[in-house]
Amino acid sequence: MTVAESAGVELQMQIDEQRLERRRKIRTIATPLATVALLLLCWQFGVRIFEVPKYIAPAPSDVATTFVDKFPILLENFWPTFYESVLGFMAGNLAAILIAITFVHNKTVEMAFFPIAVFINTIPILAIAPILVLIFGAGLTAKVVIAGLICFFPTLVNMVRGLQSVSDQSLELARILSATKTEIFWKIRLPSSLPFLFSALKIAATTCVIGAIVGEWVGADVGLGALIIDSTFNFRSSLLYATVFMSSGLSVFLFVVVSIAERLIVRW
Amino acid sequence: MDTAHAHETFATGSVPVAASLRNAFVKFGAFTAIENLSLDVEKGSFYTILGPSGCGKSTLLRLISDLVPAASGDVSILGKSTEEARLAREFAFVFQDAALLPWRTALQNVELPLEMGRKRGVKIPVSDKSPTELLELVGLKGREHALPHELSGGMRQRVAIARALVCKPKLLLMDEPFGALDEMTRDRLNLQLLQIWEETGVTILFVTHSIPEAVFLGQKVLMLQAHPGRLREVVDINLPYPREIKIRDTQEFTQYASYLRELLETC
Numbered sequence: 001m002t003v004a005e006s007a008g009v010e011l012q013m014q015i016d017e018q019r020l021e022r023r024r025k026i027r028t029i030a031t032p033l034a035t036v037a038l039l040l041l042c043w044q045f046g047v048r049i050f051e052v053p054k055y056i057a058p059a060p061s062d063v064a065t066t067f068v069d070k071f072p073i074l075l076e077n078f079w080p081t082f083y084e085s086v087l088g089f090m091a092g093n094l095a096a097i098l099i100a101i102t103f104v105h106n107k108t109v110e111m112a113f114f115p116i117a118v119f120i121n122t123i124p125i126l127a128i129a130p131i132l133v134l135i136f137g138a139g140l141t142a143k144v145v146i147a148g149l150i151c152f153f154p155t156l157v158n159m160v161r162g163l164q165s166v167s168d169q170s171l172e173l174a175r176i177l178s179a180t181k182t183e184i185f186w187k188i189r190l191p192s193s194l195p196f197l198f199s200a201l202k203i204a205a206t207t208c209v210i211g212a213i214v215g216e217w218v219g220a221d222v223g224l225g226a227l228i229i230d231s232t233f234n235f236r237s238s239l240l241y242a243t244v245f246m247s248s249g250l251s252v253f254l255f256v257v258v259s260i261a262e263r264l265i266v267r268w
Numbered sequence: 269m270d271t272a273h274a275h276e277t278f279a280t281g282s283v284p285v286a287a288s289l290r291n292a293f294v295k296f297g298a299f300t301a302i303e304n305l306s307l308d309v310e311k312g313s314f315y316t317i318l319g320p321s322g323c324g325k326s327t328l329l330r331l332i333s334d335l336v337p338a339a340s341g342d343v344s345i346l347g348k349s350t351e352e353a354r355l356a357r358e359f360a361f362v363f364q365d366a367a368l369l370p371w372r373t374a375l376q377n378v379e380l381p382l383e384m385g386r387k388r389g390v391k392i393p394v395s396d397k398s399p400t401e402l403l404e405l406v407g408l409k410g411r412e413h414a415l416p417h418e419l420s421g422g423m424r425q426r427v428a429i430a431r432a433l434v435c436k437p438k439l440l441l442m443d444e445p446f447g448a449l450d451e452m453t454r455d456r457l458n459l460q461l462l463q464i465w466e467e468t469g470v471t472i473l474f475v476t477h478s479i480p481e482a483v484f485l486g487q488k489v490l491m492l493q494a495h496p497g498r499l500r501e502v503v504d505i506n507l508p509y510p511r512e513i514k515i516r517d518t519q520e521f522t523q524y525a526s527y528l529r530e531l532l533e534t535c
């Protein structure tokens with residue numbers, strides 16, 4: 001075989017490889033999509049065939065129609081929940097990160113406050129929500145606090161673990177370089193914690209929406225949570241389903257945003 | 269001895285010393301890891317350190333690099349205390365696993381020592397070689413912007429060596445740096461290390477588990493003994509530099525190796 005021929009064969013192999021890779025990618029996307037489509041079809045025809053009343057289980061087509069018709073109402077109630085979730089996400093995670101940093105640098109503080117954090121985490125969010133609404137009133141604050149609270153604990157635990165995940169050799173290297181605690185924190189501890197932080201933030205991206213909605217159940221007249229309660233009691237099932245769809249859309253959106261941020265930041 | 273390492277001598281005829289230990293002890297609680305160790309490492313020399321596992325080889329390097337304190341006795345580096353030497357960046361350390369920061373590129377990892385320690389009063393020495401040139405020196409030209417996970421084990425270790433050289437240390441402490449590498453990569457890195465040693469004139473203390481590696485690299489082999497950790501014997505290796513891989517097939521080489529093997533068995 002000549003050099004040119006073997007180069008040609010190699011190129012062909014590369015192209016084949018790329019084609020295979022692309023096919024694999026398409027399959028990983030197409031398979032779940034097809035499954036969802038199939039399930040929706042089953043639902044659509046199941047509801048029609050068994051003549052399930054619309055107020056119990058609306059068909060996907062009904063939900064879709066409502067989604068389009070009532071979109072202004074949905075959107076109107078989407079924004080408050082969005083703000084509550086995002087503000088709660090930021091407040092809860094920021095608090096968790098700062099407290100984790102304090103814990104790692106001061107064992108006494110950790111001993112004093114970690115059991116309290118565990119205790120707060122054991123209280124069901126549904127049980128503490130009314131108390132928080134009593135304290136903070138029916139406005140935005142209570143929902144932000146509830147959304148923040150639900151984010152807090154997983155991030156605290158993960159961030160502490162992340163900050164401690166530095167290898168002994170990295171710390172010895174830092175000592176040989178006569179690094180200060182601050183330098184070690186910014187250049188070694190904080191970057192090492194990022195993969196741990198992001199796995200917590202991905203959990204928080206979905207739970208903060210739960211927190212906001214639970215807060216709205218307890219006391220609110222706007223927001224997706226309020227709309228869920230309202231449409232349930234008025235037997236507007238299609239609207240209820242559309243609202244639930246909207247809520248999960250919000251969770252997915254936040255999750256995707258965090259995942260993209262992770263991709264861009266954690267490149268190792 | 270080749271000309272690059274013919275030692276400059278003082279008018280008195282004494283050889284300048286890079287590291288000196290006088291009756292040094294290291295204790296971990298009641299356990300004595302190093303007992304009564306005295307040693308002078310001449311400037312520009314290449315010492316390899318052998319000994320059974322747990323005999324205190326790492327502890328010896330950690331003592332010199334100010335990571336563990338001496339319980340008693342004196343340790344000095346170029347006439348300074350270990351702490352002063354650390355603050356003056358007189359020495360650098362290469363660990364068994366490269367200990368690179370995974371989020372930094374090869375180049376950024378090499379630059380790390382330049383970014384740390386100023387606040388503690390370290391006057392960071394300016395090297396005559398830039399981080400990029402150092403990566404070139406260890407054979408990593410073109411991989412400056414690769415992240416550690418994109419590099420092989422041998423390449424990572426070479427980044428670690430470049431990082432160790434960036435502050436132009438006078439003493440290089442290496443703790444089984446090639447222990448986790450395959451034989452071929454290890455041979456290549458051994459030759460490269462000898463070349464760096466000849467070019468820079470740095471003093472090297474090199475811990476290894478491999479007798480052939482110890483003989484191949486070192487001018488002297490320190491044999492440590494366990495329980496308690498003590499200096500058993502210093503073996504001169506009178507083989508000429510520059511050394512090539514095939515030197516291992518010579519009779520002298522095998523004689524040194526078998527002598528050390530027998531010695532190691534009694535430690």
Ligand SMILES: Nc1ncnc2c1ncn2[C@@H]1O[C@H](COP(=O)(O)OP(=O)(O)OP(=O)(O)O)[C@@H](O)[C@H]1O
Pocket residue numbers: 296299301319320321322323324325326327328
């Ligand atoms: N931080 C420590 N605390 C207590 N004991 C220690 C500590 N570091 C080392 N030792 C003990 O000191 C002895 C010497 O350890 P060292 O790591 O120096 O051995 P080594 O010769 O490097 O062994 P190896 O060849 O396995 O790397 C060992 O018995 C070890 O258990």
Ligand SMILES: [Mg+2]
Pocket residue numbers: 325326327443
């Ligand atoms: Mg060791």
